[in-house]
Amino acid sequence: MRKLLIPLALAALVPAQVAVAAAPISAPAPVRASSATSGSSNLSGGLSIIFAIIAGIAVITTVVIVADGNDSPNSP
Incomplete structure (x- = not known):
């Protein structure tokens, strides 16, 4: 089952990548205007x-x- 699912998943991803690469480049998004703030954020320093x-x-x-020094296997 696994031998069938991996190639199937890869085959599904290839057309999506080709479609993205072939898509025309759209116009850049309009720049958003910034506004002044009255105070600074209180979350920046403490968190x-x-x-x-x-x-x-x-x-x-x-x-x-990881480095506890116990290198013996857990299985018998």
Whole structure:
């Protein structure tokens, strides 16, 4: 079944890529006008630090789990 589905999926993707490549280039979208803001965003400073801390903890946890030194197989 798998040997049939992979070529079928690839065959479905090829015509889509050809259609995109053959499509005419449309006119550029109109530029949106900007407007002045009264204040700055309050979300920029605090959340980026929190995301950086969470990402750092995730990286450290992954390294500790991978490098725990247990190289024996789990199966008998």
